[in-house]
Amino acid sequence: MNIVRRFMAYVVQTQGRHISVDTFARTRNEIFDKVREIRANADKIEPSKxxxxxxxxxxxxxxxxxxxxxxxxxxxxxxxxxxxxxxxxxxxxxxxxxxxxxxxxxxxxxxxxxxxxxxxxxxxxxxxxxxxxxxxxxxxxxxxxxxEVDPERLVVNKKFERVKLEGREIAKPMHLRWMNSIS
CATH class of the missing domain: 3.30.1390.20 (Ribosomal protein L30/L7)
Incomplete structure (x- = not known):
């Protein structure tokens, strides 16, 4: 029993301040109090979607x-x-x-x-x-x-519109490329 009393009275010195065994119990109780408070307010918190x-x-x-x-x-x-x-x-x-x-x-x-x-x-x-x-x-x-973007810039400009090529317009350059290729 005497050893227990001496242990409880023992003071640990850390970084210039005295921390007794009771301090650890207080810290533990403070942490549990914070957890209880968070759990009590959990119903008020809306989860993110x-x-x-x-x-x-x-x-x-x-x-x-x-x-x-x-x-x-x-x-x-x-x-x-x-x-x-x-x-x-x-x-x-x-x-x-x-x-x-x-x-x-x-x-x-x-x-x-x-x-x-x-x-x-x-x-x-x-x-x-x-x-x-x-x-x-x-x-x-x-x-x-x-x-923010100007609505005028979102309108498609006529000169940038895609032009649909007909068969003859595609065939002629392709034929010339075929005939003039280096093989």
């Missing part, structure tokens, strides 16, 4: 099911993208829905990805009108006047 998912670690040397999930999420290139030399690597972002199935997939590869909720600090955009807005890497969907 979308997530920004970033690949932070390569899926190389990982099991096939983790590689498949990363490909399904679109964070790694598919076979068609590989053929077209479209490379995706660490740092790639995608936006996914917050659904139970998607959360289950993200949970399985949580050590390979970073998930951030998409927030709308400037308010939700009106349906169909997403001009002068952007989604930044931290998951904020912002509206900015610098991205």
């Amino acid at each position: 979308l997530f920004v998912v970033q690949l932070v670690k390569s899926s190389a040397l990982r099991p096939y099911w983790e590689k498949d999930i990363v490909r399904i999420l679109g964070l790694e290139e598919s076979k068609h993208e590989k053929k077209m030399n479209m490379r995706k690597g660490v740092g790639t972002y995608v936006v996914v829905k917050n659904t139970p199935q998607m959360c289950r997939m993200l949970w399985r590869v949580k050590h390979l990805v970073r998930v951030k909720p998409v927030t709308f600090p400037d308010g939700l955009p009106t349906p169909g009108v997403y001009t002068n807005s952007y989604l930044n890497h931290s998951g904020e969907f912002r509206k900015h006047s610098n991205f």
Whole structure:
């Protein structure tokens, strides 16, 4: 019993301040109080409808099911993208829905990805009108006047319209090229 009293009275000196055993109990209680407060306010928090998912670690040397999930999420290139030399690597972002199935997939590869909720600090955009807005890497969907485009610039100019070539207009240059080619 005497040893226990001496241990409880023992003061550990760290970085110039005295911390007793009771301090650790107080710190633990403060942490639990914060957790209880967060859980009490959890009903007031509205979950995000979308997530920004970033690949932070390569899926190389990982099991096939983790590689498949990363490909399904679109964070790694598919076979068609590989053929077209479209490379995706660490740092790639995608936006996914917050659904139970998607959360289950993200949970399985949580050590390979970073998930951030998409927030709308400037308010939700009106349906169909997403001009002068952007989604930044931290998951904020912002509206900015610098991205506004003149409606006149969106109108197609006649001189840039595609001209449909007829068969004769195509055949003559092709025939000349064939006849004058070096073989």
